Structure formats: structure tokens, C-alpha cells
Amino acid sequence: MDFLKVFDMLAWFPENISTFGGDLDALFAIIYYISVGIFFLTFGILGFFLVKYRYRPDRRGYNYHGNNIVELTWTILPTILFAAIGLYSDEIWERTKYSKRVPKADLEILVMGKTFGWMFLYPGADGKFGRNAHNDRSARSLITLDNPFGIDSNDVYGKDDFFVENQFKVPVNANIVMRGSSVDVLHSFFLPNMRVKQDVVPGTWMNIWFNSFKPGHYEIACAELCGTGHGGMRGQYDVLSKTDFDKWSDSKNAEMLAAQTPAPMASAEPAVADSTKK
Amino acid sequence: MSTAVTHSSEAEHAEHAEHAHDHGHDHAHHDLPWYRKYVFSTDHKVIAKQFMLASLIFLFVGGAFALFLRWQLAYPGQPVPVIGTLLPSQWVDNTGAIAQDFYYQLVTMHGSIMIFLVIIPLAVGMFGNFCIPLMLGTDDMALPRLNMWSFWLVPPAGVIIMSAFYVDGGYAAAGWTSYPPLSGVINSPTFTVSGQTLWLIAVFLIGFSSIMGAVNYVTTVLNKRAKGMKLFDMPLTIWGLFITAIIITLGTPVLAAAIAMLFMDNFFHTSFFLPDNLIAHTRHGIEAGAGQPVLWQHLFWFYSHPAVYIMILPLMGIVSDVIATFSRKPIYGYKAMVFAIAGIAFLGFIVWGHHMFQSGMNPLLGTTFMLSTIVIAVPSSIKVFNWLGTLWRGNIKFTTAMLNALAFVSMFIIGGLSGVFMASAPVDIYIHDTYFIVAHIHYVLFGGSLFGIFAGIYYWYPKMYGKMLNESLGRKHFYWSFAAFNATFFPMHIIGLGGHMRRIHDPSIYEFLKPIEGWNKFVTIAAIILGFSQLFLVINILWSLKYGKKAPRNPWRANTLEWAAPPHPGHGNFDRDIVVYRGPYEFSVEGRELDYWPQWEPGKSISVHHHTIVVDEKQESNAFGTH
């Protein structure tokens, strides 16, 4: 009976796992029901007229040029309806996208799009990013293919910053704030289940935030044409319980430490090598 | 044509007189060499036919591209049936399956061809040329030679855009929106010609052609109306085209400017749209200055949002005329219709940002663009309700033209409603760049514009070629197209809600897209049926050219001025002086035997409570003075 889902379009959404996702889906549903109503109204009238006033040899059309009151009515009513939709939408829009409404971060992550993959930079054990292209514009000149975040390896805070590729992990029930950019062309950071979509633009940083209430394993996609590999720019992410997440980030921190003790290597390369092996 | 309201004496008279007029008329131009008559003609009707021919050919090219990409989406990696291995090796791998980079070229070329070489030339080029002088009761455009050039820029543009096949890397592959930096030619030396640069040149040429045409239309409408024709005596087709021409005049140059800049970025290594320190753009130094990729989007959509109205307003006009004629009723709220067109055009210039909600522009702007976009649905609603009002108490005849016009109205409602979802910025977060958008595009552009174009072709073919189209083939074309169209594009809403991104070549690699896999196959099969249904149209056009019934002067018993011209008008159009006595929609006037009252027939009437009542059918009216 999957087929019956045609009539209930809302059933086709992938499962929502984000705190604001419910609002977005509900708004969709409201507009959907309004639209279905208008659809049946207009198509009903149309069908009725087509049958009732179909051609009859013994009938004539009705010479009538329109009535201002009727026209005013069907101008004002939709205007009110539309205004209501607009104002209600705006409240949700402000909450999800306005930069001043971005909640206080429990965890801050940098995300970088690159043809054709996603990279994520975590602040590491100290919970603080070192100098990089996000917090210091001049560090943009440090960006290379091997150092996409422009990390300054001389900065003490930066020593433990680690990055992972095409996958990331976040704790459940926490405000995650991401700052996104791209090293080459436009990409769009799309987390279908999280109801997150944000283009990332080389040269600027975008605010992306979410808060998930449901642990699990989900997919990342790219929603902006970025070249031949656009369709394959797939990644995965995990929403973990607090303890699982801490375990993972501790192991990452240990890796970073291990990599640095023997010989002070440049930037965070070891972490990349590790994360891609998985 | 067995109707209660029998043939008017006027119509019969006209049909008899036809021969004499017809011939006397053509003689003057027999001395033109053939290439001036059929190729570099300055006759607006010939130019209209040229637009029609060129664009219908491109409709098939663009459609074939669509079918290729549909195949890949439903059966990723499987060889294209029948012709797979015959295709050029740049396009397919050795099994005959579509190559990954070719997929992106297909999407780009499909969208670009359909918009720049099919819908705009058909809606504006073909109908603009054919209808404006005839419906204004004049002999030709204001500037016929300029008009000729506006057509002759299109074929070279078509050749240029298609010729990228011969260039390294093939066709442009950045989508019809060509967002930089992707559309920038990364790290290639200056003066490289790529598919993308050819795309830019071609679109620039088409834009230039549009502007030349539009300037001509504006001048013609303002300057060449028949005697007695006030602006508010013009049929809605002309209003739609006139206001479209204004949009083109003001919007297209901005696209031209943006294209000039992107072209320079690619060809001369300027950096309007490229930020500095791109790792892929080593040529930009630190102090080179930082261009902005999003700036292109602003410039592009400043044109391309109005452009979607360029693609629908002329058809809204045409559909209004068809609906009025076949329901034998005046347009409900004619002036409201005109103001709605103007309102859509005006608002169209301030809503472009709704394509950019997720682009990274300031979300504050998102709010303003959302509100303005939602407002633009109001004039559209007015139009829909007025069309319904026109059908109310009509005497509706379901000719093929009428069927297509009704399809326009109903499909535009669906496409418009999906537009309202996307206009709500928070809803757009999830559906942006998914197949929900693709569904919207096709409901408004195919379900709307293309069905409107079909309606116009069925309606005016008799005047274009002097032959009637075959109605039963026409019906077949309509019913197959209509059913297959909905089967193809309605499920795309569902595919989109499932999260399927646009412009991806292989949905099967995503776990979350598994549930909609079946729909992709269904859609593809429907699309193939839809494609082949178009053959009815082609056969009909060609068959009727030779074997069609000879068209009378006014086969639909309509009111507008083009029907005063002989069935197959020669250069100069009319065989009588045209004087306009009334508005274009006086159907079923009380006190008149005939259920229509052409604009050019003398007579006097009064308006009582929104009805027109005959006072004297024959009296010469002098209301318009000497003019």
C-alpha cells in the first residue's frame, strides 16, 4: 500500500531528527493543506463550469464584463492568506537562519567543502581553535590542498585541532554550531534528516547550526552543482550519546597527541591519514 | 461548424471576396528574390514562422537530452537502449552508459536550450512577431529590418552553443544558471575557448536578439495601433507581449552585463566573481582583490526571475484570448487582467532573491525577498480567478486550442502553488535544489508556457498558413501530452520531498533516497511517452500544411483584428482599412443576432451594469475623431 502515500505527500519526508525540523515540516504541512484546499476549490470550480457550461447549440454566452466587488474580494482574501503565511514563515526563518539567533554553541566545528568531499575541523582537547582561516582572515593565505582550513601550526591552540573527512560525529541534545566555507567552488551542505541546507561559498563563512534529539547514523549530501563529482559528494555522520561522543573525541585527541610527540610535524596531516583509513 | 448562431453574412461575404483580395495583394512582392522572401525576409509573419521552425527543432534537441538524462536517473550506469553504443565516445562509456561528466552537460544543455532557444523564442519571438502587427491592425513592425536581425542572431547562437561538442571538455556543465566559480575556467590560460565560454557567447547573442525584438515591440505597440484603437482596446495577448517587452528591455541587459563579466573572468582572468586565495586559482595574489561568487547570482536572478515571467506573460495573454473566444464571453475583469500583468512584471523585479535563500546572502534579505515573493502570488491569483470567471456562464467549445488553454490554467495553478511552498524561506531550506523545484519548473514551464504555446499554435495556425490543423490529431496530441505530462512531473514533487537533489547523476548511492527509486523509473517511462506524444504535433503541422482544410477568414468567429485579414495574408497583411470601434471581447452582446462583434465592424453600443447592449449595429461611430 505504499502507493497510497502519493496522496499524503508528507509521508515521503525522511525522518526528522532536528529540534527545529519539526517546525519546518509543520510549516510545510500547513502550506500543503492550504494548497490542497485551493487545488480542490479551483479545480472543482473549473470542472463544474466545464461540464455545466459546455457547448449547447441553443445557448448563448453571457455578456458580462466583471464586477468590482467580486474582484476586490478575490484580491483581498488571498492577500490576507498570503500575508499570514509570510509573517508566520518569517518567525521560523529568523529562528533558524538569523545570525543573531544562532544559539550558544555546545560544540563548534568548522566545515569545508572541497571537490568532492567534506572536511570537518574540531577544536580538540582544549575546546579552542588555533589561528586558522576562519578566525583570522589573513590565515587564508595558508590554505593549501593539504591544509584546507589554513591552520597556523605555530599557534599553541592549534596543535590539537583535528580534522576528519566525509564523516563527522556530534553529541545528541547539544547545540552544534558549524562555520562553513569552501576551498574551490560552491557546495551546499545538506543534511536531509537534520533539515539543514546551506550553500558554502569560498572566501566567506556561513553559520550553520542544529541540535539533534535522536542518535543514529545518517547521510551528508551536496546540494549545489559543483562539478563532475557533485552527485557523489556523499558523507556520513553520527549523532552519538554524550558518553559515546566523549569516547570518540578522546580517542581523537590521543591520536593527535601521539602524532605530535615523536616529531613536531606540520599541521594536522596525520589525522587526515587516519580518518580516511576508516 | 454547425452552430445555432449561423454563419454571419459578414463572414461569408469575406470568404467570397477573399480570392480577389488575396491575389491582388501578393503581386507587389513577387519581384523580391527568394532569399529575401523566405530567408532574410522583413515580413513579420515570415519571421514568426522562422522562429517557430528553429525553436521546434530545438524543442526536440532539448527533449532528447532530457530523455537521456531521465534514462540515467532511472537506470544509473546501464547502457542507453538501442542507440547507446552508437553515441559519440565523449558521451558514453564503452558499454553505452552515460558518462558522468556528460550527465552534467546534459542537464545544462537541456535547461539552457529549453529556456533560451525554445520557450523565449516561441513565446516572445514567434507570437510577438505574428500577433503584434496583425492584432494591432497594421502592416508590419515599426522597424522591420531590425526585426529581421533579431531573428538572425538566434541560429548562430544555437550553432555556437551546440558546437561546444567540438571543444575539449565538451558542452558547458555548470547548469543553466552557470554559477561561478564552477563556471569559471579554473587554471586554464587566458584566451581559452571552452564550452562555457561558447555558452556565454550564445546566451549573450540571444539576449541581444531579445532586446532588439523588445525595442521593436514597444515601439510598434505605442506607435502603430490601428485607427481608433486605444491602449485599453488591445487584446490581452498584446498586453502580455507589450509588458513582456518592457521586462526584456530592462532586465535582459543586466544579464548581458553579468555575462560580459563572467566572460572576462574566463577569458581575460579578471576576478569579478572569484575570491582571492582560492587554492584552485593560483593566479590570484593576496592583493588581487576579492570578487564575490554570490554577486553573479544577484545579477543572474535579477534578470532570470523576470525572465520566468517573460516566459509566461505572453502565454497568459494568449490563453485569455483563447478562453474568451471559445467560451463566447468577454474576459472577466479585463482591466484587472491588465493591471495584474503589469503588477506581476513590476513585482518580478524585486523578488529575485528567492532563488538565493540558501546562497549565503544575508538572511535579513531572505525575509524581504520572501515577503515580496509571496505578494507576487496575488496578481497571479487574480488572473486565475478571472479566467474562471470568464468560463462562468459561457458556452464552452472544446477545440484543441481551448483544451490546451485550459491545461495551461490548471497546470499553472499547480505550478504556482508549489511556488508558494518555495517562497516560504524556511520551507525552502529543505526543498531548495531538490526535485520539488524541478517539478515546479516543469509545471510552470511545460504545463504553463508550453501548453500555452500549443494553444496559440492551434489557434493561429489557420492565419499563419491558411489551413486548418487537423482537430483529431490535435486532440490525440493534447490528451497524450496532458496525461503523460502529469505522470512525468507530478511524482517529482514526491521525489523532491524524499530529498532527491537536482543535478545528481546517480541517486542510487544514497541510502535515504532508496524509497523513491521506483518513482524514478515510473517518471522515466512517462517521460518517454511524453516525448513521443510530441510527434503528433509535428505530424499535424506538416500534414495540415499540405492536406489541411482551407481556412476561412475568421474560423473561430473571434473579435480581434487579425481575423479581418485574409486567411493567408501577404506582405502588408490587410486588404481593407482597419478602424477599431470597440474592445476585443464583445461576445454574446445582447440585442445582436451574432454572438460576436468584431473590433473592426462599425456600430454603436452602450454599457449598462457591466453588460454591453447594442444601440445601432451599422452606425458609423466617430468617437475616435480623425486621429
Next chain:
Amino acid sequence: MSSALNLAHEPVTKIPMGKLAMWAFLASELMFFTGFFGAFIVLRNSNYTVFGEGSHHLNVAMALTNTFILIGSSLTMALSILNLEKGNVKNFRLFLGLTILGGFGFLIVKYFEYSGKWHDGLFPGQEHHTLFFSFYFLMTGFHALHVIGGVIPMIFMWLKSFTKSGYNHPVKVETLGLYWHFVDLMWIFIFPALYLMIPYHAAAGAAVHH
């Protein structure tokens, strides 16, 4: 039959066809340059330093000369129209000739300006200044193309006036005059935008940046 018809009547608005079309076209042209200016404003405001430094490298003297040449040619254009309307063919030729000369003068100065920039390595695709000189060449380049586009029909009209049939279409010259004034007007905007509006803190620029 057809000769008896009176379809091709007087323009309804009383404005000649070509002239009305030219007005519409100029509206279009205005939007074309508006696209450039819009981009200019946006990028200048986010790159003051680059624009300030770039501006310093321009040759204001040459541009000023060109401004006077163009304004002068607009004047001679107007005079040539006036003379043709009055039937004074000789003066028409004189003033149109001067206008053409003005157009060429402008282009010659432009040539020297461009080759200077080329010589100094001030063009797009360089380590420095790319963005400013992108706009410089874009805006002055398209403006120069418009100058060429105006001079060509002028030469045609001018030469035609020497033939036996002469040239007697004041309306056409007037229409071309409209275009020419527009080209002049555009320069009046481009000149200060590129040459004179040096961002106020540009001097401190080098220190701010990097």
C-alpha cells in the same frame, strides 16, 4: 488594391519610429551599465584598499581630456542636427565631421591610456590590482565600444552627404544624437567612479591589508 490602404499611418505618439525605438534601447543600455555599476559598488565597498590603490595608478589628466572631448562632441553633434534641419548642408558636414573627430580623438587618447597600463603591468590576472583593473577595463572598454558603435554610422552619414543624393534625414541624425549624448552621459558617470572617487582611507591601505 493594397496601395489604397492606409495602414501605415502616422505614429500614434507623434514620435518617429526610430526615435521611440532609440529611447527604448537607451533604457536598455542604461540597465546594462547599471549592472556594471551595481557590481562596482558592491565590490568596491568590500575592497576599499584595492580600489584606492588602483585608482592612484590612473591617469586623470588623460581622462579629463577625454571628458572635454566627449562633451565637445556632444555639442557639435547637436549643432550638426540643427544645421541639417535648417538645410545648411555645409555646416552639417562641418559639425558632424568634428563630432567624428571627437570620437576618434577619444579613442586615440584611450589607446595611449591602455598601452600605458599594459606597459606597467596593470591589467587583470596579476598578483596585485586584479579586481580594480577588472572594472577599469570592463567599464572603459564597453564604453569605448559604444563610442566606436556611434562613430561608424556617423562616418556613413558624413560620407553619404558628399554623394549626389546627399544625406537628408535629420530625424535619423537626431536619433543617433540621442545615442551619442547617452554615451557621453555614461562617461560622466564612469569617469568619477573610477578616477576620482578614491576611498578615503586608501592611503593607509597598504598597512591595513596584510
